[in-house]
Structure formats: structure tokens, C-alpha cells
Amino acid sequence: MQGMNSASLQGTSATAVDAPAVVAELAASRAENAELREQLASVKQQLDSLKKLLFGPRSEKRTFDIPGQEDLFGRDASLDEAKKPKKTVAEHERGTSKKNFPDGCVNDEGLRFDDTVPVKTISLEPDGLKDLSPDEYEIIGTEKRYKLAQQAASYTVLCYEQPIIKLTSSGDIMPTLGAPAVLERSLADVSFLAGTLVDKFSFHLPLYRQHQRLEAAGITLARSTLTNLARRAIMLLEPIVESQRRNILCSKVLAMDETPIKAGKSKTKKGRMNQGYFWPIYGEDDEVAFIYADSRARRVVEGILSTQFGGTIVTDGYAAYASFCKANAAITHAQCWAHGRRKVFEAQESEPERAAELLDMIGALYAVEKVIREDKLEGAEKLALRQKTSAPIVDAIFAFVTEQRLDPSLTPKNPFAKALQYLDNRRAELSVFLADPDVPIDTNHLERSIRSIAMGRRAWMFCWTELGAEHVGIIQSLITTCKLHGVDPYVYLVDVLQRVGDHPASDVIALTPRMWKTRFADDPLRSDLAGSG
Numbered sequence: 001m002q003g004m005n006s007a008s009l010q011g012t013s014a015t016a017v018d019a020p021a022v023v024a025e026l027a028a029s030r031a032e033n034a035e036l037r038e039q040l041a042s043v044k045q046q047l048d049s050l051k052k053l054l055f056g057p058r059s060e061k062r063t064f065d066i067p068g069q070e071d072l073f074g075r076d077a078s079l080d081e082a083k084k085p086k087k088t089v090a091e092h093e094r095g096t097s098k099k100n101f102p103d104g105c106v107n108d109e110g111l112r113f114d115d116t117v118p119v120k121t122i123s124l125e126p127d128g129l130k131d132l133s134p135d136e137y138e139i140i141g142t143e144k145r146y147k148l149a150q151q152a153a154s155y156t157v158l159c160y161e162q163p164i165i166k167l168t169s170s171g172d173i174m175p176t177l178g179a180p181a182v183l184e185r186s187l188a189d190v191s192f193l194a195g196t197l198v199d200k201f202s203f204h205l206p207l208y209r210q211h212q213r214l215e216a217a218g219i220t221l222a223r224s225t226l227t228n229l230a231r232r233a234i235m236l237l238e239p240i241v242e243s244q245r246r247n248i249l250c251s252k253v254l255a256m257d258e259t260p261i262k263a264g265k266s267k268t269k270k271g272r273m274n275q276g277y278f279w280p281i282y283g284e285d286d287e288v289a290f291i292y293a294d295s296r297a298r299r300v301v302e303g304i305l306s307t308q309f310g311g312t313i314v315t316d317g318y319a320a321y322a323s324f325c326k327a328n329a330a331i332t333h334a335q336c337w338a339h340g341r342r343k344v345f346e347a348q349e350s351e352p353e354r355a356a357e358l359l360d361m362i363g364a365l366y367a368v369e370k371v372i373r374e375d376k377l378e379g380a381e382k383l384a385l386r387q388k389t390s391a392p393i394v395d396a397i398f399a400f401v402t403e404q405r406l407d408p409s410l411t412p413k414n415p416f417a418k419a420l421q422y423l424d425n426r427r428a429e430l431s432v433f434l435a436d437p438d439v440p441i442d443t444n445h446l447e448r449s450i451r452s453i454a455m456g457r458r459a460w461m462f463c464w465t466e467l468g469a470e471h472v473g474i475i476q477s478l479i480t481t482c483k484l485h486g487v488d489p490y491v492y493l494v495d496v497l498q499r500v501g502d503h504p505a506s507d508v509i510a511l512t513p514r515m516w517k518t519r520f521a522d523d524p525l526r527s528d529l530a531g532s533g
Contacts, residue, residue, distance in 0.1 A: 038413045060345050111146045155217050182497045183232050193233040194493035200477050204459035210257035234471040235334035241416045241477045244512040248283030249308040253438045255282040255446040256315050260304035262462035273462050281282040284447040290473035334432035338442035343419035361397045391434050449480050481513040495524035
């Protein structure tokens with residue numbers, strides 16, 4: 001009995017000793033399980049984002065209207081509806097734009113075109129008309145039918161002929177004139193140079209495909225020659241872009257961003273390209289300059305802005321901008337609400353109800369901006385509406401952010417918690433637009449301009465050299481700015497490439513798309529091709 005009692009006591013003692021270890025092990029297992037759950041949720045969120053990036057829509061537009069949104073800033077939607085003129089339109093005319101269409105072009109074929117489109121008229125004769133004499137019939141009208149036609153991209157060779165004249169009195173031969181040329185000793189007409197640049201950088205047709213098109217048209221031209229012509233033409237435009245860049249830096253409000261590009265072969269990794277970046281800056285005169293750099297570091301921002309800029313810079317949440325502005329007291333840093341909204345939009349799956357509530361409030365901010373655009377408010381009126389309507393919404397947003405961040409159920413790795421932190425850390429920068437009517441609420445205007453670079457990455461993929469990337473920035477600065485000002489890039493380049501060699505260097509700003517539109521657009525220089533028969 002004594003032995004059994006002793007053994008029993010020893011077992012009880014061992015159990016008592018092991019209990020804390022079991023509890024600790026269980027707690028460690030629970031902690032590890034919770035951590036693994038967070039990691040799994042994070043990986044799942046990254047996988048969903050990757051799937052959406054590869055296969056899903058890119059739009060962040062919500063598919064429903066926000067109830068009562070019009071009432072947030074005191075506008076009666078019924079009044080707006082009353083202002084709109086009501087007009088009953090025939091079904092076959094609905095959806096037509098306000099362009100100047102030639103009479104009769106909107107017909108059974110549904111073809112619409114403006115006056116800039118060349119029209120070739122083909123006369124048709126009713127059967128049996130030839131058998132009638134002019135006295136036997138009368139033309140009482142003309143019926144027109146339009147058909148859209150296309151011919152393969154065509155090239156024309158300009159042949160300049162000039163007689164060689166010998167003076168009979170002296171026997172001297174009169175000097176001959178050289179054919180006009182933008183590039184010295186070049187075989188390319190200005191129309192070819194402009195067309196090559198527009199095809200590649202506006203319509204994203206790589207040079208090797210243009211080379212194939214030339215061969216199909218019966219023209220033999222080395223691809224290296226085509227590349228060299230594009231390079232030499234872009235180099236002529238560099239002073240214009242530099243002048244445009246200086247004007248942008250004089251803006252009171254400047255938007256800035258960065259976007260990646262592969263440029264130059266890597267010296268350390270065989271078969272790889274170096275990672276570079278375009279740094280676009282967007283000025284208050286609707287001008288863009290794409291500046292290439294081999295880095296995404298803060299030193300690039302300092303090099304671009306340096307001492308020339310002293311206003312407000314609007315950016316995304318990249319830390320290099322905040323660090324630069326913190327070190328430069330003369331510069332005010334504003335940040336983009338669209339990027340903050342994107343964080344919330346991407347967190348909808350983790351917290352659908354709370355994310356929807358926050359998106360509703362941000363949507364109300366954008367509703368105010370829509371009113372400003374529609375009513376064309378500027379200056380004091382724009383500022384007054386923002387102070388009256390947008391400021392309370394911003395206060396409500398940050399109050400909601402503060403309240404939600406106190407919720408212990410939101411772990412730090414939760415996507416919605418990260419979105420809240422993103423907004424909370426940028427309260428001051430996201431509120432700058434409330435005090436300055438010239439500051440936009442976001443950088444969407446700049447994001448739209450960057451699209452040309454993104455489309456280029458999909459088409460020509462990379463630049464063989466860093467110098468080539470700089471040339472891409474030069475020509476895209478001009479083409480994108482042309483589009484912002486409603487200027488045809490082809491017409492602009494044909495004119496400017498002929499004008500730049502003789503234009504005074506002191507007045508080079510006149511050749512930027514913004515100034516060119518007012519000074520030369522009414523009577524631009526054209527190629528001899530336009531006047532040839």
C-alpha cells in the first residue's frame with residue numbers, strides 16, 4: 001500500500017509539474033497558428049491581387065450610385081435635371097457627336113467622319129442612261145452613299161527635278177538648288193521623319209514593324225538607318241523640351257510621379273536589362289516633361305526640382321517625396337486622394353462593410369470636385385465650396401479612420417488596417433487641397449499622361465541604351481503635350497522639324513506645343529508631299 005501510494009503521489013506530482021509546460025506549449029501553438037493564418041491571408045490577398053492584375057479589370061469604378069450623395073453639398077438634383085434641355089431625337093440620329101459631318105454622311109451604313117477625312121467621289125450611272133439623249137432626261141437631284149475604304153500604309157518617293165542650265169554668253173553653268181532636308185545628307189523627307197516618330201510613340205508601332213511595312217511597300221532600307229533617322233530627329237527637338245521643362249518648374253503647383261522602364265544591358269547580369277525610371281512632371285499650363293533617371297532614389301527628385309521650384313508638389317505616397325519636401329521648407333507637399341482610395345478599394349474583400357463606408361465618404365469628396373468642374377468654379381468660389389463642403393467630409397473621414405484603428409480585431413497585416421494607416425499617416429498632405437484652390441485633389445491628370453509610357457512598355461518593351469530612354473522621354477514630352485492641347489502631333493512635328501534649325505535660340509519656347517498652337521498652328525509649314533500631285 002505504501003509503495004502504491006508513493007507511486008500514485010509521484011504520478012500526481014509529475015502531472016502537476018508538466019501542466020505549466022502543456023499550457024505554454026498550447027499557447028505557443030495558438031500563437032503560431034494565428035501567425036500562420038495571417039500569413040495565409042496575406043498570401044491569398046497577394047494572389048488575388050496578382051490574378052486581378054493579370055486577368056481582371058483595372059477599373060476602380062464602383063458599380064452603384066451613392067444614395068443621397070447630391071444632398072451632401074446642398075445641391076438639388078431636380079434643379080440640375082430642370083436645367084438640361086429636353087429634346088426628342090430620331091432614333092437613327094442618337095449618339096452622334098457634335099463634329100461637323102458632311103451632309104448625308106450619316107446614312108444606312110452608319111458612317112460618320114469630319115471634314116479632315118479625304119473623300120474620293122466615284123460617279124455611278126443608271127443602267128440605260130447612255131442610250132438616252134440629253135433631251136430625254138433631267139437630273140433632279142443626287143443620292144449619296146458613303147463607304148469606308150482603306151489601302152495599305154503607303155510611302156511616296158519625292159523626285160526633285162531641276163534643269164541644268166548653261167549660259168551661252170559665258171559658258172558658265174548655273175548652280176543647282178539642293179532638295180530641302182531637315183537632316184543634312186539624309187534620304188528622309190520631313191513627312192517621313194514625323195510619321196516614323198508618331199507611329200512609334202503615339203501609335204506604339206516599333207521600328208522593326210515599320211521596317212517590315214517598308215519592305216512590304218517595296219522599299220529597301222536598313223533597320224539601323226531607320227533607327228538613326230529617329231534618333232537624329234529627336235535630338236533636334238531636345239532644346240524645345242528643355243524649354244518646356246523650365247516653364248513647368250515655374251508652376252505654382254506641380255504634379256510628379258515615377259514609372260519604370262527597362263533601359264540598357266546589365267553589366268553584371270547576363271541577358272538582363274537595367275531598371276530605369278521616367279519621372280514625369282506636370283505643370284499648371286498642361287505641359288508634361290518625362291525625365292529619365294537610372295534610379296528611384298530621393299537624389300533624383302532633388303536633381304529635377306533643385307532650386308528652380310518653390311511651390312506645391314502633388315504626389316503619391318512614395319517616401320522619397322515626403323523626405324525631400326521635409327528638407328525643403330519652401331515646398332509644400334500635397335498627396336493624392338486617388339492613391340489613398342485605391343488602398344481602401346483593394347481592401348474590400350477583407351472588410352467589405354467598413355471599406356464600403358469609407359469609399360462612400362471619399363466618393364462624396366469627388367462629387368464636390370465634379371460640381372466644381374461642371375460649374376467651372378475657380379479661385380475664391382472654388383475654395384469657398386471646398387471649405388464649406390469638402391472640409392467636413394475630410395474631418396469625417398479621418399474621424400472614421402481614427403475610430404477604426406482602435407478596433408483590436410484589425411491586425412496590423414489586415415489590408416484594411418494598412419489602408420487606414422496609409423490615410424492616417426498623411427492627414428496633413430491630404431488636406432492641402434482644402435486651403436489652396438489651385439491644388440488638385442489627386443494626380444489622375446498626370447496618371448493619364450503616363451499611359452503613353454505604359455503602352456510603350458507593352459509594345460517596344462525596353463530601350464537598348466539609356467540614351468535611347470532619354471530620347472523616348474524627349475519625344476513623349478512633346479507628343480503627350482500636343483494631345484493635352486488638342487494639337488495634331490504629326491502636323492506639329494512636320495512644322496517644328498523644319499523650323500527649329502532657323503528659329504532664334506532665345507525664343508525656343510515659342511516652339512513648345514502650348515505656344516506653337518497660338519503662333520504657328522493657323523499656318524503650319526508642310527512637307528512638299530502635301531503639295532505634290
